[in-house]
Amino acid sequence: xxxxxxxxxxxxxxxxxxxxxxxxxxxxxxxxxxxxxxxxxxxxxxxxxxxxxxxxxxxxxxxxxxxxxxxxxxxxxxxxxxxxxxxxxxxxxxxxxxxxxxxxxxxxxxxxxxxxxxxxxxxxxxxxxxxxxxxxxxxxxxxxxxxxxxxxxxxxxxxxxxxxxxxxxxxxxxxxxxxxxxxxxxxxxxxxxxxxxxxxxxxxxxxxxxxxxxxxxxxxxxxxxxxxxxxxxxxxxxxxxxxxxxxxxxxxxxxxxxxxxxxxxxxxxxxxxxxxxxxxxxxxxxxxxxxxxxxxxxxxxxxxxxxxxxxxxxxxxxxxxxxxxxxxxxxxxxxxxxxxxxxxxxxxxxx
Amino acid sequence: xxxxxxxxxxxxxxxxxxxxxxxxxxxxxxxxxxxxxxxxxxxxxxxxxxxxxxxxxxxxxxxxxxxxxxxxxxxxxxxxxxxxxxxxxxxxxxxxxxxxxxxxxxxxxxxxxxxxxxxxxxxxxxxxxxxxxxxxxxxxxxxxxxxxxxxxxxxxxxxxxxxxxxxxxxxxxxxxxxxxxxxxxxxxxxxxxxxxxxxxxxxxxxxxxxxxxxxxxxxxxxxxxxxxxxxxxxxxxxxxxxxxxxxxxxxxxxxxxxxxxxxxxxxxxxxxxxxxxxxxxxxxxxxxxxxxxxxxxxxxxxxxxxxxxxxxxxxxxxxxxxxxxxxxxxxxxxxxxxxxxxxxxxxxxxxxxxxxxxxxxxxxxxxxxxxxxxxxxxxxxxxxxxxxxxxxxxxxxxxxxxxxxxxxxxxxxxxxxxxxxxxxxxxxxxxxxxxxxxxxxxxxxxxxxxxxxxxxxxxxxxxxxxxxxxxxxxxxxxxxxxxxxxxxxxxxxxxxxxxxxxxxxxxxxxxxxxxxxxxxxxxxxxxxxxxxxxxxxxxxxxxxxxxxxxxxxxxxxxxxxxxxxxxxxxxxxxxxxxxxxxxxxxxxxxxxxxxxxxxxxxxxxxxxxxxxx
Numbered sequence: 001x002x003x004x005x006x007x008x009x010x011x012x013x014x015x016x017x018x019x020x021x022x023x024x025x026x027x028x029x030x031x032x033x034x035x036x037x038x039x040x041x042x043x044x045x046x047x048x049x050x051x052x053x054x055x056x057x058x059x060x061x062x063x064x065x066x067x068x069x070x071x072x073x074x075x076x077x078x079x080x081x082x083x084x085x086x087x088x089x090x091x092x093x094x095x096x097x098x099x100x101x102x103x104x105x106x107x108x109x110x111x112x113x114x115x116x117x118x119x120x121x122x123x124x125x126x127x128x129x130x131x132x133x134x135x136x137x138x139x140x141x142x143x144x145x146x147x148x149x150x151x152x153x154x155x156x157x158x159x160x161x162x163x164x165x166x167x168x169x170x171x172x173x174x175x176x177x178x179x180x181x182x183x184x185x186x187x188x189x190x191x192x193x194x195x196x197x198x199x200x201x202x203x204x205x206x207x208x209x210x211x212x213x214x215x216x217x218x219x220x221x222x223x224x225x226x227x228x229x230x231x232x233x234x235x236x237x238x239x240x241x242x243x244x245x246x247x248x249x250x251x252x253x254x255x256x257x258x259x260x261x262x263x264x265x266x267x268x269x270x271x272x273x274x275x276x277x278x279x280x281x282x283x284x285x286x287x288x289x290x291x292x293x294x295x296x297x298x299x300x301x302x303x304x305x306x307x308x309x310x311x312x313x314x315x316x317x318x319x320x321x322x323x324x325x326x327x328x329x330x331x332x333x334x335x336x337x338x339x340x341x342x343x344x345x346x347x348x349x350x351x
Numbered sequence: 352x353x354x355x356x357x358x359x360x361x362x363x364x365x366x367x368x369x370x371x372x373x374x375x376x377x378x379x380x381x382x383x384x385x386x387x388x389x390x391x392x393x394x395x396x397x398x399x400x401x402x403x404x405x406x407x408x409x410x411x412x413x414x415x416x417x418x419x420x421x422x423x424x425x426x427x428x429x430x431x432x433x434x435x436x437x438x439x440x441x442x443x444x445x446x447x448x449x450x451x452x453x454x455x456x457x458x459x460x461x462x463x464x465x466x467x468x469x470x471x472x473x474x475x476x477x478x479x480x481x482x483x484x485x486x487x488x489x490x491x492x493x494x495x496x497x498x499x500x501x502x503x504x505x506x507x508x509x510x511x512x513x514x515x516x517x518x519x520x521x522x523x524x525x526x527x528x529x530x531x532x533x534x535x536x537x538x539x540x541x542x543x544x545x546x547x548x549x550x551x552x553x554x555x556x557x558x559x560x561x562x563x564x565x566x567x568x569x570x571x572x573x574x575x576x577x578x579x580x581x582x583x584x585x586x587x588x589x590x591x592x593x594x595x596x597x598x599x600x601x602x603x604x605x606x607x608x609x610x611x612x613x614x615x616x617x618x619x620x621x622x623x624x625x626x627x628x629x630x631x632x633x634x635x636x637x638x639x640x641x642x643x644x645x646x647x648x649x650x651x652x653x654x655x656x657x658x659x660x661x662x663x664x665x666x667x668x669x670x671x672x673x674x675x676x677x678x679x680x681x682x683x684x685x686x687x688x689x690x691x692x693x694x695x696x697x698x699x700x701x702x703x704x705x706x707x708x709x710x711x712x713x714x715x716x717x718x719x720x721x722x723x724x725x726x727x728x729x730x731x732x733x734x735x736x737x738x739x740x741x742x743x744x745x746x747x748x749x750x751x752x753x754x755x756x757x758x759x760x761x762x763x764x765x766x767x768x769x770x771x772x773x774x775x776x777x778x779x780x781x782x783x784x785x786x787x788x789x790x791x792x793x794x795x796x797x798x799x800x801x802x803x804x805x806x807x808x809x810x811x812x813x814x815x816x817x818x819x820x821x822x823x824x825x826x827x828x829x830x831x832x833x834x835x836x837x838x839x840x841x842x843x844x845x846x847x848x849x850x851x852x853x854x855x856x857x858x859x860x861x862x863x864x865x866x867x868x869x870x871x872x873x874x875x876x877x878x879x880x881x882x883x884x885x886x887x888x889x890x891x892x893x894x895x896x897x898x899x900x901x902x903x904x905x906x907x908x909x910x911x912x913x914x915x916x917x918x919x920x921x922x923x924x925x926x927x928x929x930x931x932x933x934x935x936x937x938x939x940x941x942x943x944x945x946x947x948x949x950x951x952x953x954x955x956x957x958x959x960x961x962x963x964x
Contacts, residue, residue: 081789
């Protein structure tokens with residue numbers, strides 16, 4: 001339980017990253033989710049990604065909506081501010097937070113109910129505005145906290161634990177994110193940490209709207225036969241198009257691959273997204289091709305995973321708005337208040 | 352035969368036009384010319400929810416005495432819309448004047464007998480003078496302004512100067528407009544000389560005052576108050592506020608070295624997102640606001656509860672309109688008071704400010720950000736369509752350059768580094784207001800998890816009843832603190848001792864003041880209290896306690912402020928007499944006088960004769 005203190009002591013030989021922090025410094029409170037929950041694996045992946053990227057935890061703001069997934073920000077980055085907001089409305093709160101201070105990293109954590117059902121509108125609009133963020137949907141196809149109702153990402157024909165068959169068409173958030181202009185789109189699986197960690201790292205380094213749909217089986221309500229979000233089903237139908245390696249600026253770029261086996265996508269901050277091709281013809285910089293591929297393979301019952309799209313020259317909402325480099329929350333009277341002389345002119349113009 | 356009205360600097364002109372015909376700027380020219388002659392005017396747009404084709408009116412009350420409320424009744428009707436000709440004529444006071452386009456002959460039966468007709472063949476005049484159909488239409492508006500100048504004695508030099516100001520940068524347009532003014536002026540001189548008994552005479556009754564819309568004033572208050580994030584969704588009558596903020600930011604908030612913006616404005620997809628963005632920005636230390644109207648407030652309910660409970664300083668402008676539901680989007684009301692005071696589910700109570708005119712919209716807008724930061728709670732600035740979308744003559748805007756923003760209790764890196772104890776919901780000062788930290792302040796200290804669900808004083812998750820109660824009690828204490836910080840009510844004692852009081856607020860005030868003056872002439876005296884904020888201070892309770900009966904004037908059906916008084920101050924409802932005006936038009940002094948006298952007559956305080964006279 002979260003009110004149980006987690007021991008702060010740790011082994012003196014724990015490895016440290018470039019800023020002298022250990023893995024433990026990126027943890028949060030103890031999870032209160034069900035044992036074996038896919039969401040906890042995602043939290044662990046976030047911790048590992050931040051550790052490996054040498055991010056100062058307090059420079060991340062964690063925002064979420066409501067639901068099992070939205071509870072998870074308590075369980076990682078304990079020294080970062082978090083905001084567990086309103087059901088389906090994390091995107092707007094994150095947008096506002098981002099506008100106030102462009103210097104922090106914004107990590108939005110949501111679920112399929114939170115983003116595809118109640119929050120579909122806000123999901124769509126924050127993506128199309130290009131808010132610089134990492135938006136992770138922990139997608140299990142059900143409402144966990146209210147005990148197992150279908151969400152809007154549940155596949156048509158999939159069966160609930162109680163035997164009810166879902167008759168509604170699913171909302172594919174990856175397809176929507178591509179359509180709406182997200183500049184970094186990936187899908188992964190909570191059970192595939194080697195794939196997931198680099199995808200989160202790439203998203204954290206990406207300047208723009210980065211969206212990750214992470215299929216995260218609900219061990220309590222949606223891990224049975226007949227479910228299309230179970231561990232077994234996802235493993236059997238996983239079609240990974242590539243493996244990502246995030247190469248930070250100034251790190252040596254090793255050439256372990258033959259030409260044609262990898263695609264390097266340089267990022268705004270000098271880092272390189274190295275994509276090891278698993279699907280020879282898949283080009284992750286072609287939005288339209290990505291959508292075609294996604295639709296074709298979905299029709300075959302496959303779950304396409306990997307870094308599905310990345311725009312090398314992405315921009316974000318601040319760039320579009322033309323805001324100043326200084327975070328808005330740091331501006332004071334001197335920068336913001338025009339003063340009494342300007343007001344006298346204003347008065348004179350209104351007589 | 353009723354004698355034609357004769358009046359100098361004291362009459363009402365009502366323009367009846369077709370929406371989208373270009374009349375608005377011409378009518379405004381008329382009003383401003385009178386102002387420039389030193390004579391106060393009060394102007395009101397009465398317009399439909401429509402872009403083109405439906406009837407629209409513009410009322411100009413000329414009052415050297417300075418009465419700026421809506422008077423009621425019309426002395427001169429300028430009827431440019433055949434659709435409403437009958438209705439406009441019917442509104443005229445006996446002895447009033449009807450100015451109309453006489454191009455098409457109308458039978459005598461179409462005219463009232465107790466009025467004076469002022470017909471000019473405007474269409475013919477314009478058709479003879481201009482060939483372009485659009486120009487004929489637009490210039491007709493200017494021609495009638497010229498004619499009215501002649502009829503009422505408005506200084507043509509002032510009109511010409513105003514045309515020059517209006518078309519600054521588009522000099523080509525000055526000449527035809529001035530020509531149109533003279534055309535009307537000359538025709539009226541030839542055909543209607545001496546026909547109108549209303550007159551504008553130069554005076555010195557305007558002084559330093561300015562002529563400004565509340566929406567623009569509030570927006571400028573946001574600029575001065577340091578707002579950097581605005582998220583909004585278009586909704587009449589609040590749209591102008593966000594749009595004015597955009598314009599003013601482009602003017603005042605550009606970083607000179609880079610040309611970059613010291614503000615961020617997002618037109619959100621709906622009001623839910625608008626308030627969400629505001630809450631996110633305010634949580635992260637920026638001053639943020641949204642502008643909306645009643646339906647938007649309804650949509651924001653869940654978020655407002657979150658902001659109350661999570662203690663986020665959000666500023667909300669509610670430019671009220673006729674409700675409920677979509678209601679009357681282009682008509683004024685003060686009918687969101689309860690919806691805002693108790694917005695959201697659970698036990699909530701919010702801070703409301705009630706500006707009375709555009710100057711106070713400016714001041715209260717800037718103050719709202721200090722109050723929100725100090726109190727860490729949403730603050731509502733309760734405007735309405737009448738203040739927001741009409742230009743009001745009001746005192747000039749003022750700013751003290753030594754003023755510093757009050758960002759409230761925020762712990763800095765240095766505070767945390769020095770080891771100051773931080774509990775996000777810990778009441779260290781005994782005023783119910785805890786300290787907060789902005790995200791990213793310190794690597795290891797001061798972070799907390801913001802939740803809508805319950806927590807203890809250190810922001811740790813708990814569902815324990817006592818911790819919840821403890822927090823809810825502290826929030827009440829915080830509201831007690833608020834009462835001391837909010838703008839105090841304004842007491843105006845009657846000229847003579849009286850057992851009766853009157854409470855009013857917001858846009859009702861000009862009419863209230865006029866009504867009180869006229870009632871005093873009749874020997875009816877009322878002490879007045881202008882409420883400027885909720886939660887009510889002790890002074891409001893004392894005012895009610897020291898009067899036998901108190902009128903409560905408001906522009907809604909259910910007496911919402913009165914309900915708040917009863918509810919929050921434990922006042923016997925029988926002691927508060929509601930005076931309610933809610934047809935969507937601004938309340939008039941005439942209405943108020945009648946309502947007060949009728950009530951006093953029923954209570955046998957004044958003789959019946961007085962009440963009905």
